[in-house]
Amino acid sequence: MITTWMWVLFLIATLTGCGGSSGEPPAGTQPLIPDDDSDVVVRSDIRDVDKLFVYRSDSPYAPVLKECALIDEINDGCTLEVLPFITQASPVFTKEDILDRLLVTHDWMGERFEALLNEAPEYMIPLFGSLTSIVIGSTVRPSNYWIGTGGIQLDPANLWLSIEEKANVSIVDDFRSDFGKELQFWDMASLRIDGRPAIQFFSLSSRQERTFKDILIPVYRLLYHELAHAMDYLPVASIASLDSSLVPAEALSANSHYFLSPQLYLDLPLYSQVLYDLAQVSFQGGKVTDVQKNLTPLLVGSEMAIDGALEYYGYNTWREDLATLFTAVMMKKDFEVDYFLAFVDKPKDESEYSCSELTVGWGVKNRLADPLVAPRAKWVVDSIYGSSAQFDDFFANQLGEAVAMTEGLDWCANRDVDLQFTTTHKSNLSLDNAVDRQLQLNGERQIHTH
Incomplete structure (x- = not known):
C-alpha cells in the first residue's frame, strides 16, 4: 500500500522536477585524456550552460529565453506572460514554434534536433505544447524536465554523429552512477525489435562514429519520456485555466488537481513497498538497509511479478511510473519495440564481467503486455491523448504476449534464446567484436534510466 512517505515524495517531486534529476549538471571537471592517444577522442570546446544561445536568432522569445530557462530557484522563474507554454502562445503550433524555444551550446546540436x-512520429509533436523551453548543452547530464522552468534539458550524448561532435560532449559521470552499490542485484533491460536489439550503444571516448539512423530510437524514446513529464504536469484540460501572471511552478501547482500521476495512483496504484524502498536507494541515493543488502534477484523479481510497473525505475517516483509506461506504449506503437527486463546476480567484479555471470532471478520479455501493466499503460495514454479507436485497437490487438524468462540462465541466453547468430544471420547491429558486445551489455545495465 502507499504510505505517508509516498505523499511526501510526491510533494517533493512537484517542486524539484522529474526525469531523475533536479536539472543541475553534475559537479566535477572533465577527466584528462592524453593527446597522443589516437584511439580516444580528446574533449574539445566543452561549454557550460552559461554559454547557451538561442538556436533561432529571430525567435520572438530570443531576448528572454536563456534567462528564463537557466534559473536556479523556482521563484526566480519568468512569468507565463513573459515566456508562455508553447500551446498557450500558439494553440495550433508548428515545428517552427518548437524551434523558437530551443537553446544550444553548439550549432550542430540545434541542427540535429531540428x-x-x-x-518525429506524428503523435510526438503535440506533446511539445506543454513546454516553455528546450535546452541542449555540452554539460547537461542527465536529461530532465523541471517544473521550475516548465522546460526540458537534453544530454547531447544522445545526438552526436561525428568524432568532432562527440568531442563537444562531457564525459563526466552521471551523479547517480554509484547509487545502490551495496545491493546484490542488477536491473537489466533491452529494447528489442523482432527479438533483436533496437539500440546500439557507443562509447563517448572511442573514435567510433554513428549514423543518423543509429540515434533515432534512443532519442525518440528519451523525448517521449521527458515530454510525458511535461504532459503529466500540464495535460490539455489544464491549459485554459493557467494564470499567466504566475511563474511556471506556481501556475502548474495552482492547477494541481489536473496532474495525471496522482490520479493514476488513485485509480491504479502500485503496491510493492519493497520496490518503493529499494528504488529510493537505487535512484535517489538513499541509505541501504541490511535487509536490502541481502535481497536476491529472485525475491526482487517476485515483487515486480505481482505489481503493475513497467520497470524498476517506475518505483522511483509517481512521475517516473507514468513516464515509463507512456514511453513503452509509444515506442511499441511507433517502432514495434518490445521491452525486455530482468533482475540478475551482480558480478564479483563490476568493471570487468561476462554475461555468463549475470544469472537471471526473474525476467520477462515484452513487459508492456503483462495483464497487470497494460491497463495502467492504457490509462496513461488515454489521459494524455484522450480515448481513441486507434489506441483501443492497439491495446486490444497489437500488444502481443509477455513471456517469462528462464530462472537460472544468464541474461544473454535469455535475451537471445530465439536468435541464431551465425556468419550469415546476425543482429542488424554491428556487434561483430568483443568491445561492441561489451558496450552493449554495459548499456543494458540500468544504473540509471534517464
Missing part, C-alpha cells in the same frame, strides 16, 4: 523533429 532534423530529428522533422522526422
Whole structure:
C-alpha cells in the first residue's frame, strides 16, 4: 500500500522536477585524456550552460529565453506572460514554434534536433505544447524536465554523429552512477525489435562514429519520456485555466488537481513497498538497509511479478511510473519495440564481467503486455491523448504476449534464446567484436534510466 512517505515524495517531486534529476549538471571537471592517444577522442570546446544561445536568432522569445530557462530557484522563474507554454502562445503550433524555444551550446546540436523533429512520429509533436523551453548543452547530464522552468534539458550524448561532435560532449559521470552499490542485484533491460536489439550503444571516448539512423530510437524514446513529464504536469484540460501572471511552478501547482500521476495512483496504484524502498536507494541515493543488502534477484523479481510497473525505475517516483509506461506504449506503437527486463546476480567484479555471470532471478520479455501493466499503460495514454479507436485497437490487438524468462540462465541466453547468430544471420547491429558486445551489455545495465 502507499504510505505517508509516498505523499511526501510526491510533494517533493512537484517542486524539484522529474526525469531523475533536479536539472543541475553534475559537479566535477572533465577527466584528462592524453593527446597522443589516437584511439580516444580528446574533449574539445566543452561549454557550460552559461554559454547557451538561442538556436533561432529571430525567435520572438530570443531576448528572454536563456534567462528564463537557466534559473536556479523556482521563484526566480519568468512569468507565463513573459515566456508562455508553447500551446498557450500558439494553440495550433508548428515545428517552427518548437524551434523558437530551443537553446544550444553548439550549432550542430540545434541542427540535429531540428532534423530529428522533422522526422518525429506524428503523435510526438503535440506533446511539445506543454513546454516553455528546450535546452541542449555540452554539460547537461542527465536529461530532465523541471517544473521550475516548465522546460526540458537534453544530454547531447544522445545526438552526436561525428568524432568532432562527440568531442563537444562531457564525459563526466552521471551523479547517480554509484547509487545502490551495496545491493546484490542488477536491473537489466533491452529494447528489442523482432527479438533483436533496437539500440546500439557507443562509447563517448572511442573514435567510433554513428549514423543518423543509429540515434533515432534512443532519442525518440528519451523525448517521449521527458515530454510525458511535461504532459503529466500540464495535460490539455489544464491549459485554459493557467494564470499567466504566475511563474511556471506556481501556475502548474495552482492547477494541481489536473496532474495525471496522482490520479493514476488513485485509480491504479502500485503496491510493492519493497520496490518503493529499494528504488529510493537505487535512484535517489538513499541509505541501504541490511535487509536490502541481502535481497536476491529472485525475491526482487517476485515483487515486480505481482505489481503493475513497467520497470524498476517506475518505483522511483509517481512521475517516473507514468513516464515509463507512456514511453513503452509509444515506442511499441511507433517502432514495434518490445521491452525486455530482468533482475540478475551482480558480478564479483563490476568493471570487468561476462554475461555468463549475470544469472537471471526473474525476467520477462515484452513487459508492456503483462495483464497487470497494460491497463495502467492504457490509462496513461488515454489521459494524455484522450480515448481513441486507434489506441483501443492497439491495446486490444497489437500488444502481443509477455513471456517469462528462464530462472537460472544468464541474461544473454535469455535475451537471445530465439536468435541464431551465425556468419550469415546476425543482429542488424554491428556487434561483430568483443568491445561492441561489451558496450552493449554495459548499456543494458540500468544504473540509471534517464
